[in-house]
Amino acid sequence: MALIHNLGFPRIGAKRELKFAQEAFWKGQSTEAELLATAKALREVNWQAQQSLDWVPVGDFSLYDQVLDMSFTLGNLPVRVADLEGSALDSYFRVARGRSANDSGCNCVHAGEMTKWFDTNYHYIVPEVTTKTRFSLNADRLLEQLAEAQQAGVKAKPVIIGPVTYLWLSKAKDQSNPLELLEHLLPIYSELLETLADAGAEWVQIDEPVLVTELDSHWRHGFETAYHALKANRVKLLVATYFGTLRENLQLACNLPVAGLHVDAVRGRSEIAQVADWLTTNKVLSVGAINGRNIWKTDLNATLDWLEPIAQKLGDRLWLAPSCSLLHVPVDLDSEENLDTDIRRWLAFANQKLDELEILGKAINNGRHTVAKQLADNQDAIDSRRNSVRVHNPLVKSAVENITEALGRRKSHYAERIGKQRSHLNLPLYPTTTIGSFPQTPDIRKARLAFKKQEISAQDYHAKMKAEIEHAVREQEKLGLDVLVHGEAERNDMVEYFGEQLQGYAFSQYGWVQSYGSRCVKPPILFGDISRPEAMTVAWTQYAQSLTDKPMKGMLTGPVTILNWSFVRDDQPRSQSCLQLALAIREEVQDLEAAGVNVIQIDEAALREGLPLRKSEWQTYLDWAVESFRITANGVQDETQIHTHMCYSEFNDIIEAIAHMDADVITIETSRSDMELLDVFEAFHYPNEIGPGVYDIHSPNIPTEEQAVKLMNKAAERIPAERLWVNPDCGLKTRQWEEVIPALQNMVAAAKTLRANAV
Numbered sequence: 001m002a003l004i005h006n007l008g009f010p011r012i013g014a015k016r017e018l019k020f021a022q023e024a025f026w027k028g029q030s031t032e033a034e035l036l037a038t039a040k041a042l043r044e045v046n047w048q049a050q051q052s053l054d055w056v057p058v059g060d061f062s063l064y065d066q067v068l069d070m071s072f073t074l075g076n077l078p079v080r081v082a083d084l085e086g087s088a089l090d091s092y093f094r095v096a097r098g099r100s101a102n103d104s105g106c107n108c109v110h111a112g113e114m115t116k117w118f119d120t121n122y123h124y125i126v127p128e129v130t131t132k133t134r135f136s137l138n139a140d141r142l143l144e145q146l147a148e149a150q151q152a153g154v155k156a157k158p159v160i161i162g163p164v165t166y167l168w169l170s171k172a173k174d175q176s177n178p179l180e181l182l183e184h185l186l187p188i189y190s191e192l193l194e195t196l197a198d199a200g201a202e203w204v205q206i207d208e209p210v211l212v213t214e215l216d217s218h219w220r221h222g223f224e225t226a227y228h229a230l231k232a233n234r235v236k237l238l239v240a241t242y243f244g245t246l247r248e249n250l251q252l253a254c255n256l257p258v259a260g261l262h263v264d265a266v267r268g269r270s271e272i273a274q275v276a277d278w279l280t281t282n283k284v285l286s287v288g289a290i291n292g293r294n295i296w297k298t299d300l301n302a303t304l305d306w307l308e309p310i311a312q313k314l315g316d317r318l319w320l321a322p323s324c325s326l327l328h329v330p331v332d333l334d335s336e337e338n339l340d341t342d343i344r345r346w347l348a349f350a351n352q353k354l355d356e357l358e359i360l361g362k363a364i365n366n367g368r369h370t371v372a373k374q375l376a377d378n379q380d381a382i383d384s385r386r387n388s389v390r391v392h393n394p395l396v397k398s399a400v401e402n403i404t405e406a407l408g409r410r411k412s413h414y415a416e417r418i419g420k421q422r423s424h425l426n427l428p429l430y431p432t433t434t435i436g437s438f439p440q441t442p443d444i445r446k447a448r449l450a451f452k453k454q455e456i457s458a459q460d461y462h463a464k465m466k467a468e469i470e471h472a473v474r475e476q477e478k479l480g481l482d483v484l485v486h487g488e489a490e491r492n493d494m495v496e497y498f499g500e501q502l503q504g505y506a507f508s509q510y511g512w513v514q515s516y517g518s519r520c521v522k523p524p525i526l527f528g529d530i531s532r533p534e535a536m537t538v539a540w541t542q543y544a545q546s547l548t549d550k551p552m553k554g555m556l557t558g559p560v561t562i563l564n565w566s567f568v569r570d571d572q573p574r575s576q577s578c579l580q581l582a583l584a585i586r587e588e589v590q591d592l593e594a595a596g597v598n599v600i601q602i603d604e605a606a607l608r609e610g611l612p613l614r615k616s617e618w619q620t621y622l623d624w625a626v627e628s629f630r631i632t633a634n635g636v637q638d639e640t641q642i643h644t645h646m647c648y649s650e651f652n653d654i655i656e657a658i659a660h661m662d663a664d665v666i667t668i669e670t671s672r673s674d675m676e677l678l679d680v681f682e683a684f685h686y687p688n689e690i691g692p693g694v695y696d697i698h699s700p701n702i703p704t705e706e707q708a709v710k711l712m713n714k715a716a717e718r719i720p721a722e723r724l725w726v727n728p729d730c731g732l733k734t735r736q737w738e739e740v741i742p743a744l745q746n747m748v749a750a751a752k753t754l755r756a757n758a759v
C-alpha cells in the first residue's frame with residue numbers, strides 16, 4: 001500500500017482571509033484574539049481539504065513566515081528584540097516587520113532582512129546568528145497546532161525546517177560560519193523531536209532543501225553529524241528535499257540514518273530509479289510526483305507509466321506527494337468564476353492537486369481500472385491542451401527562429417550614444433528620477449475593484465487613473481525631479497498588468513500566492529505562444545508626457561521578470577517563452593520610441609533571483625536571459641535612453657552579464673549596504689551609468705538630505721560623478737504620499753548640493 005501525504009498547504013486562504021486579518025490587526029482595527037481565531041479557522045479548513053491524505057502536514061501554517069517560526073521555535077530571536085516588552089506575538093511581528101518610531105509607545109526596531117526562498121517568489125526572514133548564539137526550545141506553536149489537528153481527527157505529521165538548512169539560511173552578523181553552531185543546535189532539535197513524540201507524533205517531516213544545491217565538504221559533513229545525532233529519537237524522520245535534483249548529494253541523502261526521504265520527482269525524475277535503488281529496505285521513499293510549483297494538471301497516465309515499476313519495487317515503502325509544499329500555488333480552482341472553459345480544464349490549484357494525488361494513490365494501490373473514468377478525463381484534458389490551436393501560433397514560432405544576434409545590438413557603442421542622449425535630454429549632473437511607481441492608494445485599488453465588478457464604466461475608471469497620473473506628474477514637477485514617471489496607477493502589478501494584455505496569457509480572479517507576510521501576487525498564466533495585439537502602455541505614457549515639458553520615462557517590465565513571476569508553460573523550455581516575451585516587449589519599446597518617448601525603463605527585478613540553484617547552470621540561464629533583454633531593449637536609436645532596474649545588488653558573480661545587457665542606465669538597491677555593493681561595478685570598470693538607490697523604500701523612515709549626500713559621495717568614490725544618477729532603491733507603490741514627498745524633497749535637495757559641490 002502506497003500512502004499519500006502533503007508537504008505543506010497555502011495558508012492565506014482561498015479568499016486571502018489571512019492577509020485581511022493580518023493587516024486589520026497591524027492597523028489596530030482588530031485584536032490579537034481575532035487574528036488568532038481567523039488563523040485557527042483557516043487551519044481547520046486546510047485540514048478538511050486534506051482529509052483524504054494518509055498524513056497531513058501540521059506546523060506549515062504561519063502568521064508571517066515559516067522560517068521566522070522556526071527561529072522562534074529554536075529561541076533564536078535577534079538580540080535587539082529579545083528584551084522589548086509586549087506579547088510574544090508583538091515580538092514576532094517586530095522581527096517580521098520592524099517597528100517605526102512613530103508607532104505609539106515606540107520600542108522601535110528594524111525588521112529582519114528578507115530574502116528569496118530558493119528560486120521562488122516567496123520571501124523569508126533571514127535568521128540572524130553570531131558565534132555567541134545559543135538556542136532554546138519553544139515548542140508551543142507546534143504543540144498547539146498538533147493538538148488542534150489531532151482534535152480535528154486528521155493524521156498529523158509535524159513539519160519543521162531541518163538543522164542544516166536552517167543554518168545554511170542564516171546570516172552571521174559577525175562574519176562567522178553559521179555551521180559552527182550545529183553542535184549547539186542539535187540538542188534543541190533532539191528535545192523538539194522528543195517533545196513531539198510525547199505529544200503523539202509518529203512521523204516528523206524535516207525539510208532539508210539545501211540538499212539540491214552544491215554543498216562543500218563541511219556542509220555535507222554537517223548532514224552526517226546532524227542526522228547521526230538525531231537518530232536516537234522516537235519519532236520517524238522523513239527528510240524532505242525539493243526544488244531540484246540531488247546529484248552529487250544523492251548518496252549522502254540516501255544514506256542518512258532516517259526513516260524516509262522525500263525527493264522532487266518533477267525536477268528530479270531522472271534520479272528516482274537510482275534513489276529507489278540506493279535506499280535501504282527499512283526506509284520509505286516519498287516521491288513528489290505532482291508539480292507544486294505550477295498550476296498545470298498532471299498527466300496522470302504518463303506519471304503512472306514511470307511510477308508503477310517503482311511502486312512494484314517499493315511496495316509499502318512508497319509514499320506519494322506533491323513535489324514541494326503547495327505554498328507556491330493558489331488554493332482552489334473552484335473559486336474562479338470567469339476562467340475560459342478550455343483553460344480551466346488544463347489547470348489544477350492546491351485542492352485539485354490533492355485530488356490528483358488521491359487518484360494516483362488509488363491507481364497504484366488498486367489498479368488503474370478502479371479510477372478509469374478519472375484517468376480518461378485527465379487524458380482528455382491533457383490532449384486538449386497539447387493540441388489546442390490557442391497554444392500554438394506559427395507566426396510567433398517563426399519569429400523566434402528568425403532572431404539574429406543583430407536584433408540585440410545597439411547601433412553605436414555607449415560612449416557614442418551617451419553624448420547624443422545628453423544633448424537631447426539636457427540633464428544636469430547627478431540627474432534625479434524615481435523607479436516608476438507612486439503610492440498605490442486604497443482609493444486607486446477601490447476604483448480598480450469597482451471597475452472589475454463593472455460598478456463603474458471604463459470611461460470613469462480611465463478618468464480616475466488619469467487624475468492620479470496628473471497628480472503624480474504635478475508632484476514630481478513641484479519636487480523638481482529631472483526625469484519623471486507616470487506613477488503606474490493603472491497597474492495592479494508590474495507583471496500581471498502585462499500578462500492581462502498579451503495574447504497567450506490567462507489570468508485568474510483568486511489565484512493569489514503569498515510573496516511575503518501579508519503581501520500576495522497573482523501570477524498570470526502563460527499558456528501559449530506570446531504576441532502583443534496592441535500597444536499596452538503608450539497611451540498612458542503619452543498622456544503623462546502631455547502634462548509636462550520634462551522628459552517622461554516610459555515604464556515596462558522586461559521579459560525575464562515577466563517570465564520568472566508568471567506560471568509558465570511546461571511544454572517548452574523557459575528560454576523559448578522568454579524569447580517570445582522579448583519580441584512582444586520589443587514591439588512596445590519601439591512603439592514608445594515612435595510616440596516620442598526618449599527614456600524607456602525596462603525593469604528586470606527578477607533577473608538575478610532567476611539564477612538556477614546550482615552554479616553550474618548559471619551561464620546557460622544568463623545567456624538566454626541577457627539575450628532576451630537585449631532583444632527587447634536594443635532596437636532603438638542612439639538618442640533613446642534605455643534604463644533598467646534591479647532591486648537587488650549583489651552582482652559580484654554576474655557583473656559581466658549585467659554589463660552585457662548594455663542598458664544606458666541601471667538603477668539598483670544600495671542604500672542599506674552603504675554603497676559597498678558598488679565595489680564590484682568599480683572593480684569591473686562598469687562602463688555605463690548607474691543610479692545607486694539612496695532611499696530605502698522598504699522602511700517608513702525618511703532619509704535626510706545629509707544621508708543622501710553622504711551616500712552619493714561614497715558612490716562617487718567608486719563611480720565617476722558624470723555617470724551617477726540620484727534615485728530611490730525601488731518603486732514607491734507600497735509607501736504613502738506623506739512619506740514619499742518629504743523623502744523625495746530631501747533627495748532632490750541632496751542632488752542640488754552635490755552639483756554645487758562639484759563645480
Ligand SMILES: Nc1nc2c(c(=O)[nH]1)N[C@@H](CNc1ccc(C(=O)N[C@@H](CCC(=O)N[C@@H](CCC(=O)N[C@@H](CCC(=O)O)C(=O)O)C(=O)O)C(=O)O)cc1)CN2
Nearest residue numbers: 121442445446448449492493494495515518519520521565
Ligand atoms: N509579481 C510581483 N512579484 C514581486 C514584486 C512585485 O511587485 N510583483 N515585488 C517584490 C516584492 N513582492 C511584492 C509582492 C506583492 C506586493 C503587493 O503589494 N501586493 C498587493 C497586491 C497587488 C495587486 O495585485 N493589487 C490588485 C488587487 C488589489 C486588491 O487586493 N483589491 C482588493 C480590494 C482593495 C481595497 O478595497 O482596498 C480586492 O480585490 O478584494 C490591484 O491593485 O488591482 C497585496 O498583497 O496587497 C508587493 C511586493 C518581489 N516580487
Ligand SMILES: [Zn+2]
Nearest residue numbers: 605647730731
Ligand atoms: Zn525594484
